[in-house]
Amino acid sequence: MDVSWxxxxxxxxxxxxxxLVLAYASRVFAVETDPRAAAxxxxxxxxxxxxxxxxxxxxxxxxxxxxxxxxxxxPVGGADVANAIAEIMGIAAPTDVKRKVAQLLCAGDCEQAKxxxxxxxxxxxxxxxxxxxxxxxxxxxxxxxxxxAIACPFDAISMNEHDLPVVDEEACTGCxxxxxxxxxxxFQLVEEQQGVHIRCRSFARGKEVRQACDVGxxxxxxxxxxxxxxxxxxxxxxxxxxxxxxxNCGACVAVCPTNTIHWQKEKPEVKKLVAVS
Amino acid sequence: xxxxxFIFIGALLVxxxxxxxxxxxxxxxxxxxxxxxAVGMGMAVTFVMTLAGVVTWALQHYVLNAFGLAFLxxxxxxxxxxxxVQFVELFLKKMVPxxxxxxxxxxxxxxxxxxxxxxxxxxxxxxxxxxxxxxxxVGAGLGFTLALVIMAGIREEMQFAPIPKSLQGAGIAxxxxxxxxxxxxxxxxxxxx
Numbered sequence: 001m002d003v004s005w006x007x008x009x010x011x012x013x014x015x016x017x018x019x020l021v022l023a024y025a026s027r028v029f030a031v032e033t034d035p036r037a038a039a040x041x042x043x044x045x046x047x048x049x050x051x052x053x054x055x056x057x058x059x060x061x062x063x064x065x066x067x068x069x070x071x072x073x074x075p076v077g078g079a080d081v082a083n084a085i086a087e088i089m090g091i092a093a094p095t096d097v098k099r100k101v102a103q104l105l106c107a108g109d110c111e112q113a114k115x116x117x118x119x120x121x122x123x124x125x126x127x128x129x130x131x132x133x134x135x136x137x138x139x140x141x142x143x144x145x146x147x148x149a150i151a152c153p154f155d156a157i158s159m160n161e162h163d164l165p166v167v168d169e170e171a172c173t174g175c176x177x178x179x180x181x182x183x184x185x186x187f188q189l190v191e192e193q194q195g196v197h198i199r200c201r202s203f204a205r206g207k208e209v210r211q212a213c214d215v216g217x218x219x220x221x222x223x224x225x226x227x228x229x230x231x232x233x234x235x236x237x238x239x240x241x242x243x244x245x246x247x248n249c250g251a252c253v254a255v256c257p258t259n260t261i262h263w264q265k266e267k268p269e270v271k272k273l274v275a276v277s
Numbered sequence: 278x279x280x281x282x283f284i285f286i287g288a289l290l291v292x293x294x295x296x297x298x299x300x301x302x303x304x305x306x307x308x309x310x311x312x313x314x315a316v317g318m319g320m321a322v323t324f325v326m327t328l329a330g331v332v333t334w335a336l337q338h339y340v341l342n343a344f345g346l347a348f349l350x351x352x353x354x355x356x357x358x359x360x361x362v363q364f365v366e367l368f369l370k371k372m373v374p375x376x377x378x379x380x381x382x383x384x385x386x387x388x389x390x391x392x393x394x395x396x397x398x399x400x401x402x403x404x405x406x407x408x409x410x411x412x413x414x415v416g417a418g419l420g421f422t423l424a425l426v427i428m429a430g431i432r433e434e435m436q437f438a439p440i441p442k443s444l445q446g447a448g449i450a451x452x453x454x455x456x457x458x459x460x461x462x463x464x465x466x467x468x469x470x
Contacts, residue, residue, distance in 0.1 A: 005347070005461050006344050007346050007348075010344065010346060010349070010353075011342050011349065011352070011353065011356070014340075014353065014356060014357070015356060016392040018356065018357070018360035019360075021360070021364065022360060022363050022364060022367070023363050025367050026366070026367055028371075029368055029370065029371035029372070030371070031370050031371050031374075035393060055381075184282065240464070
């Protein structure tokens with residue numbers, strides 16, 4: 001017989017034999033799995049980002065069916081996925097799932113934040129930070145090497161022409177990977193509706209901030225005095241906004257002398273119910 | 278009898294698959310963080326190794342050599358290994374789900390564990406009979422388990438050691454593996470090959 005026939009027949013027979021054995025074994029060793037877990041996994045985003053705290057989307061799906069995870073536990077899927085999971089699980093959908101997006105707490109790009117040294121090493125924020133705390137004069141601000149943009153699994157962060165990351169809020173899923181990735185902790189997950197952001201994280205005194213950066217918070221307290229909702233609090237020379245109280249009115253934006261507070265004007269004013277103490 | 282003993286010790290220590298032949302490094306580093314999963318992985322690999330060794334020995338003698346199809350060796354052996362790993366996966370999922378979850382991705386990855394294909398190809402080269410093949414496979418599998426268990430023991434202790442930041446994780450694991458490999462080279466010449 002021809003060699004090619006022989007090899008085809010022998011490979012085919014061996015393959016068929018193992019196929020039969022495996023088919024039989026899969027019958028004998030069949031494990032009953034919760035069909036809801038498979039259904040939930042279908043509707044999950046499938047990014048396996050791990051933001052829910054489980055190992056990948058299948059882990060989360062099993063966690064939900066086992067009662068170990070909240071149905072709104074997937075920050076990437078947000079309200080839509082939470083509602084779909086609620087339908088599968090046959091329970092009421094949570095109403096308070098708000099989409100969160102990452103906000104950068106620094107506005108000091110390469111034009112505004114001054115350098116104190118030249119860095120020629122690996123173009124990575126974590127690497128740059130190891131060399132004497134980075135090349136920037138400000139020891140709190142963005143280093144501008146784009147570690148966050150590389151880390152983002154959804155391509156929602158891009159570096160602008162002045163080496164500052166820009167978050168695409170449409171694409172951002174609020175998974176929080178950039179929050180982990182930034183060695184200076186400059187990202188914060190904020191509810192999507194919030195439109196006023198104090199883009200500085202420097203706790204340095206006003207004079208030092210002025211020397212290092214044109215747009216840093218110098219701790220002048222004007223915004224805190226101006227805010228009608230008392231949503232801005234001073235923490236060690238830094239104005240910090242309380243998003244629970246902020247209504248996007250923009251009063252603080254007008255008085256900020258360093259233009260540290262950014263206002264996304266396309267976002268409408270929100271009404272907040274604040275408990276009266 | 279002494280030949281069998283020599284084959285066994287040779288596969289277990291002298292030519293340890295992980296530390297001397299450098300086969301199966303991926304699970305060696307991947308599943309050696311906990312003693313329990315290391316033992317489980319070692320047993321799974323030993324099982325697949327022995328079965329694969331015996332099946333490929335039979336195929337080598339009664340199919341490949343008999344029909345002059347030696348060129349099919351690699352593809353046929355991969356087929357056998359893939360099928361056996363599938364079987365072990367089904368078995369563990371049903372019988373030992375805890376171990377199944379602990380091994381995670383490393384269980385299906387036994388398919389591509391070069392130690393398994395390595396043993397199949399080594400057996401094909403050697404003139405072993407069936408008993409010798411089984412002894413060789415069990416020895417090699419236990420040698421793999423031994424390396425994994427030693428590594429897991431060391432790594433469990435290392436959790437509490439003050440390791441320099443630049444060496445943490447894979448760095449110190451690879452240094453440890455290298456030192457273990459040097460130690461195992463001391464077994465060279467223990468048995469007549």
